[in-house]
Amino acid sequence: MNPPADHPAIPARKVGVLLINLGTPDEADSKAVKRYLKEFLSDPRVVEIPKLAWQPILRGIILNTRPKKSAHAYGLVWTDEGSPLAKITRAQARALQGAWGPGVLVDYAMRYGNPAIARQVQAMKDAGCERILLAPLYPQYCAATTATANDKAFAKLAQMRWQPAVRTLPPYHDDPAYIGALKELVEAELAALDWEPDAIVASFHGMPERTLFKGDPYHCHCQKTARLLSEALGRELLVAFQSRFGRAKWLGPATDEVLAGLPGKGVKRVAIVAPGFSADCIETLEELAIRGRETFEEAGGERFAYLPCLNDTAPGIAMLRSILERELAGWVGVP
Ligand SMILES: C=CC1=C(C)c2cc3[nH]c(cc4nc(cc5[nH]c(cc1n2)c(C)c5CCC(=O)O)C(CCC(=O)O)=C4C)c(C)c3C=C
Ligand SMILES: [Fe+2]
C-alpha cells in the first residue's frame, strides 16, 4: 500500500535483531568452565553479595571445586557443535534470518562467554545497522538474566560516539503466542508417549528467595506462566524451582525434592517441562533429564519423560517471530 502523499515512507534503514542468552563454556573441560563461571558468578546482578566478601569465596572455594563437577555434567550433554545452549541459540538465529527481509540482520550473543554482546553490537553497527532490537530470550523477567543482558549491551553503547537506536524485548511470560507454543509442544510430546503421566511438573530455574522480597517479578512471572499453561492444557501443573546454588534460601519447592516426593504420594508416572528456558541446556538436559530421572526412579517412580524446550522447533520459531515482530513495528515494514 502506498503511504498518503503528506506522509512519506520512512527510508529503509538497516536493523539488527540480537538474540541474547545466558552463556556457556567454549569447551566441556575444567579450564573453560572455570573461565565461564568466573565471569558469570562475578556479575553483581547474579550474586548480590558485596564484592569484598564474595570474591574470596568465589576464587578461594567455588572456582577450585565447581568447574570439575560442572565440566563432567557438560561432558554428558556436549554436542559436535558445542554446548546444547550454543547450538540451539545459533539455530534460532539462523531460522529467523531473512524473516523480515534482507534489511534485518538476525544474530545472537551470550551474556557470559562467546560470542560476547559487545562484539555482536559492534558487528551490527559495522554492518550498517542504525537500529538494534536487543532480545534477551527469557520469558520471565529477572534482574539476574534480562537486566544484566541489557546492561552489558548498554555498557558497549556507552563507549560509542555514534550510537544506534535501541529497543529491548520485554518479558513475554504471559504472551498468548508463548503460551500457545508451549501448549502445542507439550501436547505433541505427550501424544508421542505410549503412557499417560499421573502428573506434570513445570520446573523453572530458581533464584534466591530474597530477590522476591526485593521486588523482582521473576517468581510472579513463573507462577503466571504456569497458571496460563495449565489453563491452556486443561490440566494441573506442579510448579517447582531447580538449580539451587549457595547457602541462601531459594525459591521453592525445589524440583529435586518434588520429584523425590511424588512416588510416595502415588504418582508413579511423571512428565517434566521447563518453560522458563528458551533453549535446552545443561540445566534441563543434565539436571532434569538425567539427574531428575534418577531421583524420581530411586524414589520408586516408574515412568519419567522430560519434555524438550521450544528451541528451534516450528512452534518455537513462530512464537519468537511473533513477539519480535511486535517490537520491530515502525522500524521495518511489518503489517
Ligand atoms: C532461565 C533463567 C535463569 C535464571 C533466573 C538463573 C539464575 C541463576 N543461575 C545461577 C547459577 C548457575 N546457572 C547456571 C547455568 C544456567 N542458568 C541458566 C538460566 C538461568 N539462571 C541457564 C540457561 C544455564 C545453562 C548454561 C549452559 O551452558 O547450559 C550455572 C552453570 C552450570 C553449573 O555449574 O551448574 C550456574 C553456576 C545463579 C546463582 C542464579 C541466580 C542468582
Ligand atoms: Fe542459572
Ligand SMILES: [Fe+2]
Ligand atoms: Fe544446575
